[in-house]
Amino acid sequence: MHGQPRKPLRVKDAAAAAAKASNLRDLQSQLLHNHQHRLYTKEAIAASSKLLEINPEIFTVWNYRKLALQQNLKEATDSERIKSLVDDELRAVEIALRANPKSYGAWYHRKWVLSQGLAEVDFDREFRLLDQLLKVDSRNFHGWNYRRFVAKLKGLPEVEELKFTMDMINTNFSNYSAWHSRSGVLSRLLSKKAEGFAEREKILTEEYELVSQALFTDPSDQSGWFYHLWLLDQTITPNEVLLISSWPSHDSDCVLSINGNAAYCKSSEPIRSSYYFMSTGKLPVVLFFNQTVKGVNSSSVTVNSMFAKNEDLVWRPLLPTKSKEAACWVTYLQIPDLQLSDTKVYRVEVKLGHSKDILSSSGSEFNHPLHFRFTLTLNSDSLRDTRGESVDELFVWDDGGSSTLESNDLVSFDQLKLSEDHASAFSKWQLETISNEINLFKELSEENCIFVKLTLARLLIAQDAMLSHTIPPVRLIRLRDVLELYDDLVQLDPRHAGYYEDERSLVIMNQVTFDDKSLSSHLSHSNNYISSKLHPHVCLQLKSLSLTRIGYVERLLWVHTLDLSHNKLRSIAGIEALQLLSNLNLQNNQISSITALEPLKLLSYLRVLDISFNKIGAHSVDTTRYLFSSPLTHSINVKDKKCFEECLQANINVADNWEAIFLFSELHLKQLDVKGNAVADEKFRDLLKKVLPTLTWLDGERL
C-alpha cells in the first residue's frame, strides 16, 4: 500500500469498504468457479473484466483469460472474429492499466497476446498508448520496458530509439529513465560501429556537451550526474591491456636459501639485502595487469626455467572467489629438494602476449609481446648457521623506533622496464577530454555543490592514473587537492562520509606508494626476532594513516612484512596480490568479521598474523558473509572439509563457528594474535588450536 494517508476509518467509509470487499469476494469466487470448471462464456469473461478493473494484480485472472482466448480461438473461423477476440484482450489490459499503470500482470498479458501473432499488430495504437502513459509518468519503467518490446517487434532501428530518448530528455532533463535508455542504446551503437557511430570520440564529445547542459540546468539532479559518470568511465577505460608490474621484476636476482624445510628468498630488487621467508621451495611468479583480464594460461604466458615444464604450470587469478578473471595472476615454480652443497644460479624467462588469449572484459587485447628475465640463486652457505631456530621464535612487531631506510638503499621501483616502442594506453583525445572537464569543473568548484566537488575529485584521480601509465610516466602531484576535496565532502555531505573516507583512503595509498622517495620513508629495517643473529627484515610501515581500505597493491608485490596497525581498515580486499607476505599486522583496526579475512587464504607464505583489537564478533550483521567461500554460496562442499568433520566430533558448535573453521583451517600460521576481539574467548582459542595445528604462538604465549 502506497501513498494512503493514515486516518481512522469513519463509519460511512467502513461501510463502503465492506461493500467493496464483499463485491470483490463475489467476483473472485465467481472467477475461481469459472476457472475450475473451464467456463469461457461471454458472461464469464465479462465477470473477469470486472474483477480486473478492481484488482489487476491477481495473476490467475490473466491466466484464466489466456485459457479463454485459446479456447475461443479454436472456434473462431474468420479473421474478423479473431481480431475482435484480440481486441477484447487489448482493451481489458488498457482498462486494467487505468486502474494501475504498474500492473505486471496487465503489461505481460498485452505482450503475450501480441506475441501470439494472431492478428496484425496496430503499432500506431501501441505507440499512442505508450505516449499517453509516459506523459502521465515519464519514469514508468513498465512503459519503457514495453516500448523496447514493441520497438523490437516492429523492427525499429536503434537510431530511432536514440532519437526518442533525446525527445524525452529535451522535454525534461531530469528523466533518469531516458538517460539510462540512452546510455544503453548508445553503447550498443558505438560497439557495433553502426552507420554514423564509427567516430566514437566525436560522439562522446557531443554527449559531454549534452550532459553539461543538463548539469548546469539543475546541479542537484542525479540523472545527469550518473550519465556523466558513465561518460567518464567510457573515457578513462584503457584501450589496451598492459602488464603494469610483476614479481620477480625484470633483471632481478632472487636468492633462495633452503634450510630444513624452510627457505628464504632474497631479491636484489627493489630492495637490497632483503630475505623472503618461504615454506618449502615454492616460488611465486606474479603478473599484474592494468585491468581485469582473462585467458592467462600456459599458452599465453611462457615460463622458461629448469624447474618446471611450461605446459605444467597452472596460472590462477588472484581473487578470493571462483572468478576466471582478475587483474592479478600467479603461478608457482616448485623448486625441487636440492642438496645444496654449492651455490647455483638459474635463469628464468617469462614471455607474454604471443597468443591472443589475454583479453580484458571490454574485449581489449594484450597487443605488445614482451618478456622479462630474472635469476634464481640457490644458496646454502649464508644462512645455514643462523636460521635453524628461527621458525619457532616469537616475531615481535617493531614499534617504529628502528631505522628507516634511506632512499639510496633502494634500487628502482619501476617494476617492469617495458619496451620503449610501447604505445600509450590512452589517446590524445582521452587526455584532452579529461583535462577540459577538469577546467570546467574547477570553475564551478567554489560553489558548495557536492556533485561538482566529487566529480572534480574523480577527474583528478583519473587524470593521475592515465598519466602514470604513459611512458615515460608523468606524475602530477595533485593528490593533496583531491584529499582537500574529500575533506570538504565529508563536511558537506556527512550521509556519505563512509564513501568519501574509502575514496580518500585510496588517495593516501597512492601518495604513500607513489615513488621510491615516498615509499622509503615508510620502510624500516629491524630485527623482529629476539635472537638478533637473524637477518633484519624490511618492513613496510603503513601505521596510523586513517586507512579504511587498501589499494595500489601492484606497487607492493615485493612486500613480505607489512604493518597496517592503528588504521581504520574495514576490509583487506586486494591484499591477496602480495604473494610474498609472511608477516602481517592488522592490530587496532575496524575489521568486524572473520569472513572479512577471506583474502588471507590466498597468501600461502603467511606465518605471522596479528588481528588483535579489532571488532570481530562485535556485530550481528556480517557484511562480508557473501564474499566468503562457504556452503551458503555453494562455493565449498562441507563434505570435502575434513576439519569440519573433526570439529563435529570434538563437539564444536559448527553452526556458530563455521566462518572460523573455514578460514583458519586454510592458513598455515605459526603465530597469531586475536586478543581484544569480542569473539576471542577461551572456547574460541581452543577452536583455533584445533584447526591450526601449525600454531606455535597464540596471543604471545607459546603453545
Add this chain to the structure above:
Amino acid sequence: MGYCKPYGIKFISWTIVGGFAGTIGLDPHLLYTLSAVQILALLNRLDVLDIEMISEYVAGLQNEDGSFSGDMWGEIDTRFSYCAICCLSILHCLDKINVGKAVNYILSCKNLDGGFGATPGGESHAGQIFCCVGTLSITGSLHHVDRDLLGWWLCERQCPDGGLNGRPEKLADVCYSWWVLSSLIMIDRVHWIDKSKLTEYILNCQDSENGGISDRPDNAVDVFHTYFGVAGLSLMEYPGLKPIDPAYALPVDVVNRIFFSKF
C-alpha cells in the same frame, strides 16, 4: 496437503504441478513457491514438502537462455531467477538447474550504472538489484559485480529525510530499507549510508497508537511495510531484533541451520 500440527498451518494451496499458489484455488507461481518454502524453513518444517516435486517444478521453469519464467505462461523477470535459485538453494537442489546460464542471464540485465533491471535493458531498480545481487550471492558469483559502482548508486538512494528510495529522483519509502540495505550489505558497502538517519526515518513511519509501519510518515500502515521496516532495522543491528540474512531473507540462525545442521 501437508499439515504442520504444532502450528496448525494447512498447506492445501499446494497444487498438483508442484508449485504453490497465493491462496487456495489460484494458480501456482514461483513467487508463492518461494514464500511457502521460506515459511516452512522458518518453522523448521521443510520435512513436510515433497522436495523432489517442488524442485522439478522450479527447475522446469528455466528457459534456454538461463532465465526463469514465473509460471507456465512465460513471463520472464530477474525476480523469478531469484525466487527459483533461493528456493532450490534452501532445498539443497541447485544441481537441478544450469547455474552458469542462470548467472549469465542475470549479468545480461546489468546496466551501465552498475545496477540491474528486470530484463536486458530494463532500468536499474532497487528491488530488482536485490534479486540479482541475491542470486549472485547465493551462487557465489559476486565477483561479477563492480561493488564500488553499484555501491555508489545504492548509497545515493538515501534521501535528505534519511529514508531510501528505489530509483533516482523518487521519494523515500520504507520498503526500500530492505531492498537497498540488503544489497549494500551483500556487497559490503552498507557503511556508505547514514544508518542513524535511516533508523530515525523508519521509526517515524511507525503508527505509535495502533502499531505497524507505513511507507512514509503519517501514511496508512500495512503488513508489507511493517515487515520491511522491521527487517531494515534488523539489518542495522537495532537492539532487540534477531539478525536477518541479507540474501535468503530469513533469520541468520535459520540459514545457519539449513546449511550446517545436517552434518
